[in-house]
Every structure is written in C-alpha cells, then in structure tokens.
Amino acid sequence: MHAYRSHTCAELTKSNVGETVRLSGWVNRIRDHGGVLFIDLRDHYGMTQVLCDPDSAVFSQVEKVRSEWCIRIDGEVKARDESLINPRITTGEIEVYIRDIEVLGASAELPLIVFGDQEYPEETRLRYRYLDLRREAMQRNMTLRSDVVASFRRRMWDKNFREFQTPIITASSPEGARDFLVPSRLHPGKFYALPQAPQQFKQLIMMSGFDKYFQIAPCFRDEDPRADRSPTDFYQLDMEMSFVTQQDIFDTISPVIAGVFEEHGQGAKVDDPASWPQIPYKEAALKYGTDKPDLRNPIEMQDVSEHFRGSGFAIFAKLLEQDGTEIRAIPAPTGGSRKFCDRMNSFAQKEGLPGMGYIFWRDQGEGMEAAGPLAKNIGPERTEAIREQLGLGVGDAAFFLGGKPSAFERVAGKARDVIGEELNLTEQNRFAFAWIVDFPIYEKDEENGAIDFEHNPFSMPQGGMEALEGDPLAVKGYQYDLACNGYEIVSGAIRNHKPEIMFKAFELAGYDEAEVRKRFGALVNAFQYGAPPHGGCAAGIDRIVMLLAGTSNIREVIMFPMNQRAEDLMMNAPSEPTSDQLMELGLRVIPQE
Template sequence: MHRYRSHTCAALNKSAVGETARLSGWVHRVRDHGGVLFIDLRDHYGMTQVVADPDSAAFAAAEKVRGEWVIRVDGKVRARTEETVNSNMATGEIELYAEEIEILSASKELPVPVFGEPDYPEDLRLKYRFLDLRRETLHANIVKRTQIIAEMRKAMGESGFTEYSTPILTASSPEGARDFLVPSRIHPGNFYALPQAPQQYKQLLMASGFDRYFQIAPCFRDEDPRADRLPGEFYQLDLEMSFVEQEDILTTMEPVIRDVFKAFAKGKPVTEDFPRIPYDVALRKYGSDKPDLRNPIEMEAVTEHFAGSGFKVFANMIAKDEKVEVWAIPAKTGGSRAFCDRMNSWAQSQGQPGLGYIFWRKEGEEITGAGPLAKNIGPERTDAVRQQLGLEEGDACFFVAGFPDQFVKFAGEARTRVGDELELTDKERFALCWIVDFPFYEWNEDDKRIDFAHNPFSMPQGGLEALKSADGDEGLLALKAFQYDMVCNGFEIASGGIRNHSPETMIAAFGHAGLGAEVVEERFGGLYRAFQYGVPPHGGMAAGIDRIVMLLVGAKNLREVTLFPMNQQAQDLLMSAPAEASPAQLRELGLRILPQKKD
C-alpha cells in the first residue's frame, strides 16, 4: 500500500465496503458523540468521515488530533446506517473505521478560520492566504478558474488558434496605465517594463506570418485597485488574427466566450446572439458603455415635453442652450411616493440636487400623474411622457436634465438603482453584448488637447482619408474606431479592435494626439519598422480571465478568484512585498533611493 493513501477523501463509496483503505488529509473537525469520535477528514478532492471508538487501536491518537492537523488513517470501510447517510457528501454512504492514525503534522491555533465561511478581516486573510485557500468556497473558486482556463484553451484550439508565449521583460508602452519598471544591471540607468499587455508583440506575430495567435497572458499595470481590478497583475485571453475585418473577429469569438459561459453557468441562461450596440446608443439608453442588460430599463430623451413647460427649472435650461436635454428613467411598478422619495434622497446622497419624478395612479377611469413635476407641466404633457415610455398605473419615471456628457454617469447609476430596488433586474442569467463604434479620440481636459480615447493602435473608421479630412478638433472627436468591447452583466470582459497597420495612417493618428513621427519611431520602433515590410490587415481582442471567473462563480471581488492577490494598498502581505532592496543590490544596479518629500 502507498505510504500515505490508497484513495483520496472523495473516492470511497458503497462498493468499497469491507475493504481496507488508507487516507491522508487535514482534520476538518472533530465531533465527540458519547465517547465515539467522528473526524471529518478533508483533502483537495473531498471529505470522508472517520470513526474511532474506545475499542479502536487508533482511539488514543484520535483523542489528540485537532482541527487542521494533517493525519494518515488506516481503517475498514463501513456502510453508514440508513438514518446517518449524508446525501450532501459524495462519500456520505460510508465511513472509515479507524484502526491506525499517524499524526503527520500538527497545527498551531489558527489565526483565521478554515471551517465555514465567516466574514473575517481581509488583511489577516491575505497574510495567511495558505489557510484562507483551504476554505471550501475559495478553494472551489480556484479549481473552477483552472477549469475555465482549460475550456478556453480547448475552444481556441478548436477555432484554429495556436498558443505562443511573448516576452515578460519589454519596453515601456502607453497602454493607458503606469508601467512597472525593472532596472537593468547590465545597462545601468536603463529600464525594462513589464508588459501592460502583449499588444505590440502579437501584432509583430501577425507581421511574422503566424496568423491566429492566442495566449493566456499575464499583464502588469501599476494602477489603483478596485473590486473588479486587482493591483499589479491580471490574466487575459489574448488573441490576434490576420486578414480579418471587425465582423470576422466578432463572429469567431462570440461562440467561444458564449460556450465557455454555458459550460460553467450552472443552468443559468446565457445570451445566444449578442446584441451589437453602438457606443453612443449605449450611453443614451443605459448611461454606460458597459450596460447590464439584465436590467430592462431603457432611458429616453423627453426634452420636448419639458420645453416651454411650467416646470421652469428644466424649461429655462432648455431655452438657454440647445444642447441641454432631459432624459427619462422609466420605473415599472415604482409608482409610490415612498419609493420616489427614497430615490430622491439617494440622488442627494450622491451629490445631486435631487431627482425629479412623476408617478401614475388611477382616478376613476383615468390614469393621472402625481408629484411636483406633473403639477407643473400639466396633464397633457404628463400623459405624453407616459405614452412615449409605455407606462401604466402603478409606474413611475425619474428625470435628469442638463448636458448629457455631464449627467450620463449619474443617469446610468440611477437606472441601476431603480432596477435593483424594484427587483426588475434578473440576477439569474448572463446577459452578453458587444459595444461597437467607440470614439477614436477624446478631449483631454487637463492638457487641453486631443488624446486617444481607447487603444492607440486601433484603425479609425475611414482610415487615413478620415484623419486627413476631419474638420478641426470637432471633426476629429466625431471619428469612430474599429473598436469593440464585450460586456456581461455590467462588466467589460473583453476589448479589441482592428489594428492600424499602415505606417502613414499610424503617423497621422499619433500626430493628432501630439506625438510626432520621430516619437512614434522611437517609442514603437519595432512595430513601426515591421509595418514597412509587408504586414497583413489584422485585429484581435483580449478577454479578462479574472472578471469572467468572478462572474461565473458569483464572487463579489477578484480576490475571491485569485490565488495570492495583493491588498487594496498593493501589498503582498504573505510574502511581504514590496520590500526595501539592500544597499548591495542598489549599488549593483547603479541606483539610490531619494528621501520622499513630506507634504
């Protein structure tokens, strides 16, 4: 028999009754039932109940063991009595009657619990992550993550892609975040950068004739953490294709991601045909470029119903500037003053002056509007709003007014709030879509200049001619990119684009963003040179693995699907990183640390 086990803690069943078995694992818990000891023994695979009574030669050892001790147990497999069968366990029909117990490793008193799922301080959990990872839910999440990645690899292979690995030490590149820099010992004063994404390398692979590339790629960005973004590093399903247009990439990758979701959705519905929503439409309907389509609320402009009305706050704004709009957020079933007042109070808590509303009720045979706005604009306009939005008795509507680019974020948050409060949002499905036609440029208010809105390597719709014929800043800001995001349940889970593979177009695009030809050649020399020697039209995307796993396992935080994450201050509490370098290390790199100025 093997030194430590003949079976795992999930392998024994009724067919093994009467056999001798050897198990090793952690003591999950010990229960004393009238002098008979029951030990739940746990390993990576599952759990088996071990029994030791005073007649067992193993009883003395069983009395010593405590939670999280590691032990080996030899014993006889017995069938449980009918009333003690545990249908929630794979091994619930049997138990192992202990004949010998060997203590392999004792455990000190635990600083964080392993049994159950109590809410515990995060920094303590991260410091003792090796214990935290023993918890059932977190352990299962990590296993599920590996299964999801394996399914991605399988699907990509079946779609004709080949996996290639790209360098980790590379040059600094503007991907929209800060780089992690690595000093070079051999070239003092010079630095490598950890890749924010394999963007340039995968484009160079297309120039090298490799066609369909993919990689489960580590990416490094020195940016502030949040619930849906970890500090330091993350992983993405990175891919690129040659001789393709935007439609080719969407139709290739939609079934890959859809089928991955279906494989792990636990029966929850998954969108079959992903809607393709232009960026501008997404903002106007949902107040976000990553809309949660489980929420059925669609916003509409109702400016005409308030223009020249008795509600002077809105009417005066509209009269003063033709760019002012009024948007409606319909709220089916929200037609009570109590709910409307709650929403108004919430808006004020968000720094807004309030949130205007109308709710409808029946008076005799008539559906009439109620609330301050209804009184001010009158019954005809109130009913016109109701009919435009398809609202009925018992429904409500909220209104925001001003310049859309200034209130769109708040409007989107209000839409989400209404959907959640009224339980209109269907939490039991995965709603996926594509957002397309992103702006190519945006206005950088800090520097008072044009800047790239998203990925600087994307192709503008219309190509070089569109860049040349754009009429000033306003014309450039109207340009769209061959760029797209995949969104699921309010999270951006993938982003990509058709690449700008023309050297002349590349120079023109960067030129409008204030980067001259010499800067492009210096900062993107490899890519720029490759484009001089025959490069296919190409494009691709990258899907965020961490976010996809988070959605599929129902976690609220990326730290619940990652093995050894940092905390919110970008510290690895388990390994005590970042840490000071020794004077010898700094001398070898030709570096010294300057004292930080105190505020």
C-alpha cells in the first residue's frame, strides 16, 4: 500500500465496503457520540467520515487528535445505516473504522477556524492565508481560477493562437499607472521596470511575423487598491493579431469569453456574443454614467435639459445658463413613493452632492398627479413632458442631477445601480456584456489645460493623420473595452503602426519625437521595417474569476493577495533592505519626515 493513501477523501463508495484502505488529510471536525469518536477527514478532493470506538487498539491515540491535525489512518470501509447516509458528500454512504493512525503534522492552537463559515477580519485571513485557503469556499475559488485559466488556454489554442512569454524585467512604459522600478546592480543609477502589461512586446511579436499571440501574462502596477483591483500585480489573458480590424478582434475574443462564462457560470444566463451591443463611449456616459455599464439593469438616463431651461426651478435654470452644463434624469419604474425618493436623495448627499431632485407620479382617484418639490416648481406642462419623454406612469419616479457631467456623472451611474437593485429591476443570475467603443484618445487637465492621453497611447486614431490635425479632444481611437455586469473585463485597441502618425499623436500629448524614440525606441524602429496593421486586447483573469465566483472582492480569488495597503502580511513585504544590499545597488534611503 502507498505510504500515505490508497484513496482520496472523495473516492470511497459502497463498492469499497469490506476493503482495507489508507487515507491522509486534515481533521475537519471531531464529534464524540457516547464514547465513539467521529472524525470528518478532509483533503483537497472531499471528506470522509472515519470513526474509532473504545475497543480499538489506537483509541487513546485518536483521543489526542485535534482540529487541523494532519493524519494518516488505515481502516475498514463499512456501509452506513440507511438512516445515517449523508447525500451532501460523495462518500456519504460509507464510513471507515480506524485500525491504525499516524500523526503526520500536529497543529498549534488555530488563529482562525477552518471548519464552517465564520467571519474573520481580513488582516487575520491574509496573515494566515495558508489556513484561510483550507476553507471550503477558498478551495472552491482557487480551483475555479485554475479551471478558468485552463479553459482560456484551450480556447485560444483552438483558435490557432500560439502562447509566447514576454520579459518580466524590462523598460518603463506609460500604461496609465505607476511603475514598480527595479534597481540595476550592474548599471548603477539605472532602473528596470516590471511591466504594467506586455504592450510593446506583443506588438513586436507581430512585427516579427507571428500572426496570433496569446499569454496568461503577469502585470505589475503600483496602484491605489480597490475591492475589484489588486494594488500590485494581476494576471490577464493577453492577445494580439495581425491584419485585423476592430470587428475581427470582437469576433475572435467574444466567443472565448462567452464560452468560459458558460462553462463556469454555474448555470447563469450568458448573453449570446452576437447580441453584445457596441456602445459609443459618449452614449455610455449619457445613458449609464459609466463606461462599464451593468446592462442587467434596464434603466437608461436621459438628457432633460430643455424641460428645465427658463423654468421655475431656479437652481437648474441658472445652472443651464453656464456652458457645458446639462440636467440628466434617472427613470425609476415602480419607485414612486416619497419614502424611496427621500432615501435616494440621502444617497446622493452621502456621495458628496447637495442631493437629487425628484418627481413621482401617483393616482389621485380622478387621475394621475405629479408630486415632489420639482413638480411644484416647474408646473404641470413641463412635468408631463418629462414623464412622456421618460415613458413613466403611475407608481414611477424620476431623479434629476445637474451641472457639468464630469461633476455628477459618477454619482448618477452609482444611483442608477442602486435604484436598479433596490427596485428589483436588475436581472439576477445573468452575465450581460457590452463593447464600449469610440473612446477619446485625449483628455484635458481641468487645472492646467494640458492635453494628455485619456486611454492607451498606442492606439490608432480614427481618421489617421487627418484626425490629428484638428481638435485633439475630438479625436476618437480604435479603442474598446468589454463590460460585464458593471465591471470592465477586457480592454484593447487597434494599434498605431505608422511612425509618422505615432509621432504626431505623442506630440499632441507633449512628447517630442526625441522623447518617443528614447522611450519606445524598439517599437519605433520596428515600425520602419514593414509593420503590419495589428491589434489586440487583454482580459482580466482576476476580475473574471471574481464575477464567476459571485464575489465583489478580488482578494477572494487570488491565492496570496496583498491587503488594502499593498502589504503582504504573511511574508512581511515590503521589507527594509539590508545596508549591504543598498550599498551593492548604489542606493540610499532618505527617511520620510
């Protein structure tokens, strides 16, 4: 017999009754039933109930066993009585009578209990991550993650992509976040960077004549943490193709994404890729207040500025006299009660706005009546025009925000989500996808008026060089994101492969040709030797697994994540270097005041 096990803790069935078996695993739970000790023995695969009575030669040894001890047992498989069968586990028809036991690893007092669903502070869970990972939910999440990565790989190979690895130690590249820098020992005073993405390398692979590339790529960005984003590193399905249009990218990656969600979505509805809408960025901002809309929620915001221009509601009327302002309405079907409207007004105040105006419509017996402060101020004619535009009726409401969209859009988008959830309008058990397209390439800094890249700097502008001769803020790129249930899960672009267009694009953002050649020399040089049109995208593995696992915290699907302060509590990172290390690298740490 094998030194540790003849079977896993999920394998034994009635067909094994009478056999002598060997199992190894962790003590999940111990129960004393009238002197008979029952142990739920757990390994990665499942659970088996083993037991020992006082007549056993090893009973005294079994009595000493505690939770999370790692043990090996030999024993005889017996069938459970019909009334004691446990249908919740695969081994529920049998139990194993212990004949011999060996303690492989005793456990100290546990800082967190593995058995059950007790809640613990995240700091405790991350400090003792190896114990936290023993829990059933975490085992399930990490298995899901592995299976999702394997599924992506299979699907990409099936589409004739080849997997290539790109460097981890490389040069700095602007990807919209801070680099992690790595000092060079051999070149004092110079630094490598951990790649924010394999952007330049995957383009260079296309320059090298490889038609289709993919990689499960680690990416490193020194970012402020969020619940749906790791503050240090993450993994993405990175892909690139030559001789393609934007639609070719969509047609290639959409069925891959949909297939993974269908395979691992636990029966949730997955929208057919052929039906995924392509929504211009500007339209997404207007209708949903975000470029990553949750389309399970049917609410679409609308511009209702004309109904308030010159109206009796002075706050909105005066706002509209300023350039670049508008009034936007959020319809709320079935939300027509003062209690709900007051609750949403409080929500806006908690988000930092003065509040949200509202109108709700109710049945007064002799007909419909519009209620709320706004309705009284603007009068019945304007109120009725708003109701008709929004398609609302008795029992419905509408909420209003005004000013420059950049000041209220984020809150409007969040309010739309909250309204959809609270009024049960958001469809559950569904994955709804949308391509967001026509992103602006540039944005203006409100404080100093400087033009900078709004999105990926390597994207081909729509209209090519001609588009760059006009207003930079009007230039749209062949850039696209895929949104699912309120999260961005894919981002990509058709690349700018013409040096003259690339120099002009960077010039508008304040980079002269010399700077571009210095920072992206390999790419610029490669473009001079017959560069093919190419494009691609990257899908966030962590975020996709988070959605499939039904959690909103990305740390639940990462094996060893950092905490909110970008610290590894288990490994004590970041840590202070030794004096010898600093001296070898030619570095000195300046103490922070």
